Amino acid sequence: MEIKRPTLVLNKTTCLQNIELMADKAQRHKLRFRPHFKTHQSIEIGRWFRNFGVEHITVSSVKMAQYFASDGWKDITIAFPFNIHEVDDLNSLSANTKINIVVDNPITIDLIKDKIENPLDVFIKVSTGYNRVGITSSSYSQIENLLSAINEHPKLTFKGFISHAGHAYEASSRNDIQNIHFDAVMKLNRLKNYFTRRYPDLELSVGDTPSCSISEYFKGIDEIRPGNFIFNDLVQNNLGVCNIDDIAVRMHCPVISKQQNRNEIVIYGGAIHLSKDYIQNIDGKALFGRIIISIDGEKKLLNPKNYLVRLSQEHGIVRLTNKMFKHVEIGNIIEVLPVHSCLTANCMGNFITHKGEHIEMMRS
């Protein structure tokens, strides 16, 4: 495969292994596997899931729902508080596709109620501690208000409670993630128990990759919606959620400059390719990517003393140890493990598989 400029190379085998593990877990726990497709945003990659029996998917925008509906996906949850300005698009979409929307307040429903044309299932978004969107899971009166608004509408059906334990990403250990997930499951079960008499079919849907990857505790849960797991990245690795080998995407970057006095190499590969997400390195500083180089014809992951220390729009600055600096020459192609694969994929807009096949993503 010829690399001319920053290229996001996808290892399909790794992806398929990652999907297999999650699909197995879902089956083992009798959970509906509704993967989040915002990570890859690709019709082609979406199709890989069909071989694992996946029929239900999650997306993060109406446009993404339109995109995947165009490839025949028939049951799509838009896991984002519904944006009232897209109700016309929602109507076209829900004419032929089962769409589940997410709301966290009755105002949204009030603002769209006269415009909804087709039946929709509605998840109530609850917060189990992440505090981004959603009703705090203990706020029964707010939930009741929202339920009333849903029930009053002839086209809307209350489907259940949906949560995303995004605070699992701030966990300091695998144990911490387990605890956050356990706490979330408990809170959701309390809701299920409380509302089950009135809504015997209500479902519980949870969704982050760290919890879904690590935990084996899914009491009362009906559905999982992880997304990132298909690619993984340094964030997941840093959390102890995946190994380096489980990371399916690498940015291949030409080396364009060597700065001997600083032991730095400069790559063609910057913020517009990788995104500016970072994790904290062992030296306490921001790490924008880890580095794989060829040594004596063999690919080698360098230890974190060698890392991507800075990103400009198109440049990346990699600081290396004395020893490793000697192994890299101008014109070499090095590989960068991305910090946050969802954002990196979104920056790039396409992939090449390690076999050289081009894979397109949704275009905005």
Add this chain to the structure above:
Amino acid sequence: MEIKRPTLVLNKTTCLQNIELMADKAQRHKLRFRPHFKTHQSIEIGRWFRNFGVEHITVSSVKMAQYFASDGWKDITIAFPFNIHEVDDLNSLSANTKINIVVDNPITIDLIKDKIENPLDVFIKVSTGYNRVGITSSSYSQIENLLSAINEHPKLTFKGFISHAGHAYEASSRNDIQNIHFDAVMKLNRLKNYFTRRYPDLELSVGDTPSCSISEYFKGIDEIRPGNFIFNDLVQNNLGVCNIDDIAVRMHCPVISKQQNRNEIVIYGGAIHLSKDYIQNIDGKALFGRIIISIDGEKKLLNPKNYLVRLSQEHGIVRLTNKMFKHVEIGNIIEVLPVHSCLTANCMGNFITHKGEHIEMMRS
């Protein structure tokens, strides 16, 4: 103008005013104005510069050079250490367009020397303190080595020294920026004085928006290459380089959720729209954008106690004071002033002018 989802709205009047100021400054100081087009990456916006007499441009990649050459730009500097893997593309490009490349080492030239088909002007990249790429301006022996490599090649002509004082972005005051720029100009003049006997036509090219916006000192400089100034952003405002009114781009975002207990509103507008660049706010925390809302029918920039505190892939969390929280409702469209307009524009891939015209950008 109907806003349905995150939309980058461009004020053309502000852009034209920003261009006018910089074009005037270039004329006043008898500098060639070679604006960097990586900020807007748009053929249409590029054309606005022609009315100000601009005929020479700067880009940051071979692809960007191809894109603008396709619109008739005839003199293009690729201000990025040349990537040897793109020499074929460079050859096609330089067949019909005057291309100036940038190099900082003789190895690059050695690796492409047998493949160069058309005449090229070559700038030697020097570092005046930013320490990203380039030969340290005092390293005469390295410069001589590179000059030899250039001179040995029949198609290459040494054009001059090019620098980018990116460290001006770390300045703590306007004075600081002036000093950084003055220091860079001094260092470049030392090179000019030293080499002028051998290369009487050698040019000095400088390029960052902070220095070019603030300074009136351009002794010995032949050319300026600022880019960001056409849009400006919170980084520039924070440096004291521009006023809020000089910022030409605003992300218009629907409000999708209100979190009463935290005085937070959640907008449809996240890392994939704005990029994850941030500046430090007055409270010491990361600020991802400042907020403009409508109060009593009038647009109002909120003080920095109200700001974008967090970004997920598609969500933005805006924390507001008690007072301002009451002015924002679900379904409202609020405006976000971006931290780094180049990355924000790159994330979006297109603009709408404040008069509702669509403007396309280069697609990767």
